Structures are given as structure tokens and as C-alpha cells.
Amino acid sequence: MSDDPRKHDPDYVELPTPTAWPIVTAFGLTLLFAGLVTALAVSVVGLICAIIGGIGWFTDVFPHPKHEYVKVRPIDQQPDPYKTSRRSVSHLKVGSSHHRARYPEAIHPYSAGLLGGLAGGAVMAVLAVAYGLIAKGSIWWPVNLLAAAAVPSLAEATPEAIAAFSLAGFIVAIIVHLALSVLIGLLYTVLLPMLPAKHEWFWGGIVPPLIWTALISASMPMINPALAKYVDWPWFILCQVAFGAVCGFVVFKTARVETMQSWSFAEKMGIEAQEKEK
């Protein structure tokens, strides 16, 4: 079979031969099991079917799978040349001079975000702990208040308990603080290039923390009732702004990128590329 001249003839295509053995095998297998719920005889018939089918199938594929040669269609029945009614493609204003884009244009490297987040988080933590020490005489105060979002025993704890060390609280607080710091640091890598070029420290360091502080204050009673109860707003806002300023600064200094402030919003977001003006 393998020496068939049609094997290398471009006018012929090799296809597997149609066969009934799969259906016989499948039918046998089904009957084999169906016998369990009907009668033994059904199983016996099924077994015989399945074995015959299996053997038939084996002879189909061994030593070489059976196949047949089908002649290809005459040329006039073959597919048309590719056509499109859309010959022209709109051009991009930004990016390359071509018709398409992926936007790696210029964002800060992700490592900058990680670093910024960690740095901001560290400063924030130091400030918060300082507050705990000064105002409540315990460095665990802010730690436990943060953890109270997830730890039920802290959520309903007395001020004394919040001021005391709690292992669960410590672990949860560290994880939450780290995770959120890094995530917001990453957001800064995206955010900063889009901000107005002037007064980056204001747009990056002050405005976003204020926005998210407002969000937090609205949702805090639901998310973290204990914190809502004991929060000291001036300090809280100070901590957030410190995070924003440090994080923004680190991200900004890691690698200066071209800002996108002259772009339209959709372009900044990278989901649209404007047509070139004619």
C-alpha cells in the first residue's frame, strides 16, 4: 500500500477508509453495561459485539491504518482566491506609522510598580505604627485594626485586646498590607504616564490617595467595622497620602517615560487608535 503511486501525487489526497468497527464496538460496550439493568443475555451479546468490533478495528489500523486515495476536485471547483471588500485599513495617529498597534508604548516597568508599592507600604506602615505608639501606646493597634477586616475575634474585640499582640492579626495584616501595597504600586505604573505632566507629585501623590480614602470611608463600616469605630481620620489620611507620594515618587524615578497627556482618553487606555488626519 505504501508504494501506491498516488501517495506522492498532488492530485490525490489520502483519507482514512470509512469503517463500521467503531460503531460495532461502541454498541457492544453499551449492551455489555445495559445487561446489568436488563438481562445477562444482553451483556453476552454486547461482549461478543465489542470483541468482534475491537478485533475488526485492530485489523483496520495494524500493521498500517487503512486509507484510500481521493482525487482532488477539478480546478474550477476549488476555493476562490481570497477577496475582501475592505481593501483599505485606517491608519493610526499614534505609535508606528502602520495600520496596527500593540501598546507597549511607554509604561513604567512592572518592577517599578512592585518597588514603589513596597516602598510606599513600608512608609505607610511606619507612620501607622508610630501613630499606634503615640496615640494608643501600642504598635499592635493599627496592625490589629487592619486585620479586623478578616479576623472575627478582632472585629468584636475590646480596645485592650486590639492593643495586645495577636498572631492571627499580625499574619493577616502583613499579608493584606503587602498584597494591597504591591497591587496599588502596579496600578501606579499604569496611572502615572497618563497624568498631566506638570505637578505629578500632586496628581500622583495626593489625588489618588484622597480618592481611595473617600471610597474607603464610604465602605469602611461594612468592610471593617472595628476600624470604622476607632479610626483617627487625620492620621489615616496622612498614611494614605504618604503611601501615594512615596509610591508615586519611586515609580516615577525608576524609569522616566514619555507621558501621554496629549493623547485622547481612549488612546491613553490603549483600546483605540485614531485615524490619521487626512
Add this chain to the structure above:
Amino acid sequence: MSAENVNAGQPQHFINDPADESTPWVLPSPRRVGIICLILTETALFSIFVVAYLFYIGRSLNGPFPADVLHLPVFASVCLIGSSFTIMAAEFALKKANHALFNLWWGITMLLGIIFIVYTGLEWHELIYEKNLTIRTNVFGSTFYSLVGLHASHVIVGLFLLGSVLVSSFRGKLHHDHHEHVEVISWYWHFVDAVWIVVLGVVYILSVHMDAPLMP
């Protein structure tokens, strides 16, 4: 329709593209990918039975318990695990086109597998008729027979595969280009051996030495 149009139907400029011509297009062999997928799916199947066995350790309400009835099947295990090496030897012989040596090693592999199955049969006979452990005795019996039985059934399927290769080899139908078939079957056999090592550890070693549930 002109001939030109036909060519236009094909991505002509790619064929002429030297970059494409020079890079050969090699894809993995279907049989190998297929057997890997099969082994993956079998692994998932076995792991459920293993988890069920582990979960039910120490949960039988009445005996016999593993420690009472199971002893380490050293000889059978050596046979089965040894057969992994003999099948490798057989494969090697086939690659060197030494059919006689191939038949010898392949036959030994089968023999070792058969010894294993016979041992399992004897063990079951003893468990059922002398030690009164059946699949309905307790949860140990249920999980033991299902896990070991599932493995044994795979050994039997493996033996059929090995046998079919041996028969075709004797009939001279096993050609040089069948070494991939042989390789794929040997992979399956290695997998069956690997499962046995897990079964050995879980059933014959761990559960014999545990009498409290592992999981809460």
C-alpha cells in the same frame, strides 16, 4: 479559471519565503502525545481511588483490618517493577533490529507480568476464602479490592497489548517502523508499574501501620 488563479488560492509568497523554507516544520508524534494524555487521564482515575483508600484508612467499623490480613508482596513487586527494566531492554534490542533478543526480553516482561497477576489472584483467593475479607465486608474491603483490582485490570490490559506485539513479532509483521508502537506500549507499562509503587506504599505499607483516620 486559469492556473494563475489556482496558485493565488495558495499562500504563494509564504512558500517562497526563505525563512519558512529553511525552518523545518516538526510536530510531535500523535502516538506519543496520545499515550501521554491517556496516562494523564488514568492518573486522575487512580488518584480518586487512592484518595478514597486513604480517606477510609481507620474507618472500618469491623474487621478484618489491613494489619490483620495484608503482608508485603515482595516477590510480586520485584517481578512487576523488574519488568519495567526488561521492557527497556526489549526496546533497546528492537532499536538495534535484533528481533530474537527483542522477543526474548519482551517474553520475559510478559512472564513477569503474568507472575504478578497470578500472585494477585492467589492473594485474593486467600483473602476471600481464608480471611473473610470481601468487597462487602467493610470500607477497607471496598477500597482495597477496587484499588488493587483497578490496577490488576490495567496489568491485564497491558498484558494483552504486550501479547499482541509478541504475536505480530513472531508472525514477522513487526517492522522497524513499529518501534514507536512498542515505545508507546512500554510507556503504558511503566505507568502501570509506577501506579503499583503508589499502591504498594499506600495499601501495603501505610495502611498496615495506621489505625486512625488520616483525614478529619
Add this chain to the structure above:
Amino acid sequence: MRIKGLVFFARICYLPCTVNAAAAPTHDSVVKRAGAAGGWKFAARIIVAISLLASGAFAQTTIPETDPPLRPIQNMFEPLSTPALKIHETSIPVLLICAAIFCVVTTLLVFIVWKFRQRNEEDRHVEPPQVYGSSHIELAWTVIPIIITVVLILITARTIGEIQNAKIPDDALRIRVIGHQWWWEVHYLKQNENGEWVTDFIAANEIHVPVGTREEPKMTHMILESSDVIHSFWVPQLAGKTDLVPNRKNELWIEPWATGTYLGNCAEYCGTQHAKMKIRVIVEEQDVYEAWAQNQRTPPPPPPANVALGHKLFMDYACANCHTVDGTIADGVFGPDLTKLMTRRTLGSGAVDNTPENLFKWVRDPQAADMKPGCLMPDMKMLDSEVREIVAYLETLK
């Protein structure tokens, strides 16, 4: 304050029809709601009525009044017990976050479809600029969901702990609820000399518990077990559901602060009559509860002479094999304990009201289509006269 506002918001958004139902439960709250409903709902009711007529449905349409008043609308956003409240308080931020995401994405979707739809002929011939993607926006819409997720994880973890690891106070009422196909066995527990919790008395299907206040809650702690398949105990206004799993002991607690007859259901499919495995939790004042419990504990007097025949029939037919009546030879455990049958308001775990007619029909043939077809109590094929005698006897069990 904020939470109250949100609760109100959620109610307005989701459940316009039930705003006043739980706030002022009345005997005929069902009827009142219908009257207060809007015009479209009135239309819906007309359609219901027409379909009822058309299909020859059964006559039972409303749930009759009880004392304490029924709470048939088990709206999970109107919790009346601590665990249900905690769940509710967790659900509000979740709902708000989801609503916000929904609004943002739907607006985007509508905007995009509208703004970028193909408008004119020229559009047909020009492809738009081909944009493959954008690292920074993809990063943004990965990071922001992660932050939301972190917040959700925090509240979820806290609420799980608050509900699952709550301490049982010393004055908590402890009961054991055992699920059967298709009824509930309820053991009220007391502590013996050794400090073990043992059965004080047994009830079925209707669970009486004392009421507390929000400031001084009164916990009822339940151990949930099953004698056959998996069931699930669910009274939405009191607590979330917990399964009753054979071979396991699950726990559930409630701290209701409003009296009432709370309707609940089995919530895990458990066989033929899963739908008629209803629960009533009757939350009443402490003294009312005490009086009820005292009555349940009191062994019944011997049957009066006028029901002696019914008593004999009850013992002679297979009734006694499945049911227990304290102080008699009937000590079966497959069916509900009937010692205080007449203190219950329903038959067949809420299948029908416990009225004399229904009791008669039930004893005559519980498999009848308007009773509980498929339940495990067989049709005993008794004569109507015999049934009457047995019912007369049963009516003395109070």
C-alpha cells in the same frame, strides 16, 4: 446609619413587594400584600386565578393564620436573628460591589455597541485600525479586580468565623434535629448529672424556641443529624442553611429577636416528598415557651374510655410499629412521636393543617393526592369507621 440606608436600597431594588411584610406581620399579611400590590401584580393574580380554574388545581391557596403570627415571606434581606443578620450585613457590600461592576460594564457594553456600530456604506470598505492589545490597560483590569477580590475575601473570612466559631452561651437552649425522609425529629436536650446532654423530650416538625432581644440575645443551638439521606435545614430569616448528613453532627444556631411562626424548608433534595418537608420554627415569649415545654414533658393520661376502641385499633394496626405514644406500648421510631400530636399545627411536616377533617383524611390515606403522596406512611386500607375511632383517640393526645 449607612447600613440602614443600604438595606433600604437593597429592598427597593430587589423586593418591592415585601417591604412591609416582616415589619408588621399580621395574621392576614398574605391578603394585605395582594391588596397593596401594584396594578401589574393584580393582573398577574388574575392570570393565576384563571390558570387555577383552567387546570383544576387544588383548593389550598393561602396559609391560615396562627398564633404567634406567621412569617410566610422568608426574605433573606429581612433577617430577624443574629446569624441571618450577619449574613445580611455581609451580603450588602457584595451586592453593592456587584451592582457597581454591573453598571460600569453594561454601560461600557451599550456605549461601545452604539458608538462603534457599522453605520454607512463607507464603513463597509474600510477596516478600522488594527489594535492588538495594550499592556497597561490589561494590567489595570487585572489589578483592579484583584483589589476588589481582596476586599471580598476579608469580609467573607470574617463572617465565616463569626458565624461558625461563635461561642455557645451557658443559657443557650440546646436541641438536636434529626432529619428523616420527609419529616423532622426534634430532641430538646438537658444536662444530666455527668454534664452530658441527654434528651429531655421529643417533638417533631415544629420547633418552639424562646425569643430574645438584639441586646440580650437568646441562643438556640442545634445539633443536626440525619437518619437516612442528606437533608438541609433552612429558615432564611433565622440563619443560613446547614445540611443534615448521616454519620455527621453539624451545628446551627439562631438568636431570634422577634416572635412569630417562621416557615422554612428542607433545602437538600432528599427524595419523593422533598417539597413537603417543611419546617416551622415557633419563636415565642419565654413564659409561653416554658408552658409549652412543660406540657411536652408531661406524660399523657391514660386514654379516656370513650376512645378505648380507637386506642386499641391504633395499637393493633401497624400504627404502633412506627409511632411512639408515651405511656403506651407504641414505641416505633420510624414516624414522628405522636404523644403531643394535637399541640402541632400541621400534619405530615407541614403538608396540611392539623384540622379534624385533615386528620381523618390523613389517617385514612396519607398517599392521597391532596395529602402527601409518596410519603413513607402507607395507606392502611381501614374502614372509615375505624379511621374515625383512631382519629378520636389521636385527638386526645395533647
Add this chain to the structure above:
Amino acid sequence: MNPHAPGANPAADIDLQPVAPGSERGSLVALIQDLVFTVDHKKLGLMYFGSGLLFFVVAGIMAALMRYQLAIPNHGFLEPDVFNRLFTMHGTAMVFLVGMPMIFAFANYLIPLMIGARDMAFPRLNAFGFWIFLFSGILLFFSYIAGPGLYDAGSAPDVGWFAYSPLTARAFSRGHSTDYWTISILLGGIGSIATSINILVTIFCYRCKGMTLGRMPLLVWLYIVVAFLVVIALPPLSACQIMLLLDRFLDAKFFDTQAGGDAVLWQHFFWIFGHPEVYILILPGFAIASEVIPVFSRKPIFGYPVMVAASVMIAFISLGVWAHHMFAVGMTSFGNTFFAISTFLVAIPTGIKIFNWLGTMYGGKIRLRPPMLFCIAFLFQFLIAGLTGVMLAVAPFNWQLTDSYFVVAHFHYVLIGGLLFTIFAGVYYWYPKCTGRMLDEKLGLWHFWLFTIGFHLTFFPQHIAGFLGMPRRYYTYDAGRGWDEWNLISSIGVVIQAAGILFFVYNLLHSYFKGAKAGDDPWDAWTLEWATTSPPAEYNFEKPQVVRSRRPLWDLKHPDDPDWKYE
């Protein structure tokens, strides 16, 4: 130009070689012979689709009967046992006899075409997979006929599609009804695994020259993920069916709670399969959307690598979330928290996908033709499904919501709003390729609007019924619980949905004979299946294809500005 007749087998007028038996059209016997003998992936794909559609109609009628029973409280239309059988068979059929064949239909038909192959890797195994699926479905429905009459063989199963033990034990499920269910699932599982292995091998080993993994159409990528999930998630199902069979026939003790067996173990094993199964069903929906949305927005898919990564992430996470179906069984607080967290994680890649589809549409030129309409509706509905999924993942909230009608609404939004709508989109998109004729656009619009409206009318009120404490799987309910109106609306919606389906089925038949001629590439699309005729020849392509980018046809249509220069 070559106007060849649709449906005609182009090989038929070639005299040199006798081709497949029965390929001479006309006689019914020849047709049946052809179907029985065929190993052609396209015919098998259509057969999967046809049988899936048949089971869909049957299971849909079952749903309609149930909704009629539930339209009003205390309705006496159905006996409790009849109802319980109906919801069991409806669920089982929809998942195993509609969802699975539908996804395999698209896989079978499209994957070889899209990767430029001649057939599946193992064509005979492919036929075997189809037939064993079909026989398992027939066996399942045979349980209705067998009933008490034939051999006293039991009746249709009534234990729910999840069949929680110990309800399935001999003690609580006498006769053979549960055995029918078990055996049918076991057999179907063999077919699904075989087909999935076949899909994986086909994709890995039969791609045409130049089609690296990074250049495959997203549909093909997603099917790798789906097939991989089937390969590792179906065996746990088979394993627990084997255990159940051993319990029922040999009196083994796996789930016998009297003998120390554990009822919850079944739930663990079942949902280790059951949750990935949800993604097995929905990822093909994503796959179709990822093909249709770019073509109808005239833009490449937004963030291809991220889409692939998100799908892989979904599959990976989905293997570790199963116990979120079991928050109410009394797991430890640690267990509940763990599974709540892992479930939340699924939301992240899912969200990415939704945003990337929106990103694809943004800035495009969206053609609002039926395939795209169904995809837009899919986006909207899947958004709702995802958000209710987030609510269900909040374990405490889940204690209220699980096993209520809220869950019913949720997963119908996932499976109908997600999977079925994309299947419709796929049918409108690829019907021209399969038959050479376009589906009628007007009928398509009727279908779209009726079905969409009916769908929301049916399933949205069920969220509210759930909030009001209505449990699932109830054959009847009392009036006055606040459930009446919602149930009635829900039942009315079914009628509208059914009307939509009628339009769809009529359209399928009508357009096959009377539809407008499609041509090879009616949508001006970019993937390889459009590079051959409609319908494709038996051998798909005359010559081996070569691709250099994710959009080979774009490259050919815009030789001056090909994609491969940028990828």
C-alpha cells in the same frame, strides 16, 4: 467563480476511485450507510450537533412541563415522582447529552479546518466517541420506556443530576433507575475522554506548517484547555460511578453510612468533576465568542496572549474550587474560607476576558448581524452570571443562597446565557461554511429577540424567588410565600423561549434548502476554515496550508500590509 451546489459531494463526480460507501446521494439507505461508516470529522461534527439538538429539544420539553407544574402554587399537573424524574433527566440530559455533544460538535467540525488538517488524529476513535455518546444517551432515555413493564427494569432516575449519596443507595433507590443513570454517565464519560484525547493529539500533532501554538486561533487554544480539563476531570466522575456501581451491585461500602462510609465523599468526588465541568461547558462558549467578536468588529482579538493565559488560569483554578458547592455540608471554617478564596480567584481571569472582548469591540466597526447579536447578549448575560457567581462565592451568603432558586437562576445564566447563546452565535456564523447557504437573517432576528426576552423573563425572576427562600427541586409550593408571581412570570417566559427555538429550528431546515448562497467566505473572516469551499471537500484542503500569523486570511487579503510583520 464556481457556483457549486450546496451539500453536493464534490468527490462524487470523480470516477477514478470508489469513495466512501453511500456518498452517492439520494437513497436513504445510502445516507444511513454513510453516517454509520463515516470517520470524517465534519460529518461526525454535524452528527454531534444533530443529536445534541435532538436531546436539547427533548430536555427543553421536560423543562417546559416542570415550569407548567410550577406556574401556580399547589398545581396538580405532575406527581412528585414524575417531577423528580423530570428534573433529574433534564439536568443530566442538558449537561451530558446536550452540552457535551454541542461542544464536541464545534471541536470536531472546526479544529481540523482551523489548523489546516485533513481530519482528526484518530478518525476511528472519533467515530467511536460519537457513537458511544449517542448510545449512552439512548440508554438513559430507554429507562423511561423500560419502566416497570420491560423486565421490571425500573424507571427513569429520580435522584438529581448530582445523585448525592446516600439517596442513591439501594435502600433509598430501589429498582434500576439509578443504575441507568450511572451506566449512561460512565459510558458517556468514556466517549468524552476518547474525543478529548483525540482533540489534544490533533491540535498538537496536526497543525499546518507555520501554525505555532502562538498563532492558533483562540478557539483552538480554548479547546486545548477544555480537552485537558475533560481528560483530568472526567475520570473522577467515572471513578465515583464505578464506586456507586460496586455499592449497588456488589454491596460495597463506599457510601454506606451504616458501615462507616461517608456521604460527603461522593460530593467531593462528584464536584471535583462537577466544577471543572462548568468550565468544560463554558470555555467553548468563550471560544466561539473569541472568533465571532473579532470578525464582526473587524479587529483582531484584543490581548491574545492575555486571553490565552486567562483561559489557562481559569482551568487551573477551577480544579481547586469544587467544595464551593458544599458550603452547607458543615465543613470547617478553614475549609469554607479556603474554597471561598479560591472561588473568588476565578473571577479575575473571567473579568479579564470580558474586558478584552469589550476591548476588541472598542474602536471597531461592529456589524450587528445575528452571530454578533448573540455574542453581545452573551456578554451581558455572562456578566450577570459572573456577578451572581461572586455572590455565591461569599460562603456566608452562600449559606442562604445555595440550593435555592437563586442558584437555578445563576447556572442557567451561565449555561444558557453563556453557552447556549454562543452556540447560537456559532451556528449562525458557521452554518454557511457547513451547508453553503446563509441562515435567514429575518428569522434569525425573531429567534434572537424571542429567545433573549423569554430567557430573561424565565430566569431573572428566579433570583428573586431564591431571595425569598424558595428551595430548588420542589414539585410544588404553597401559595402566600411570596413565590407565586415570580414563578408565574418564569413559566410565561418559557413559552416565549420555546417560540424562539421554533424559529431557530425552522430556520435551520428552511435555509438548508432555500437559503441564499453563501460563497466560500461570507463574513470576510480571517481563519483557515474560510480558505476552503463551503461546504468543504472531504479532504478539507487541496494542498497543505502555510500560515505566518494568527490571521492567515488577513495576510492574503492585505498582502501589502500583512499581520505577520507585527506579531
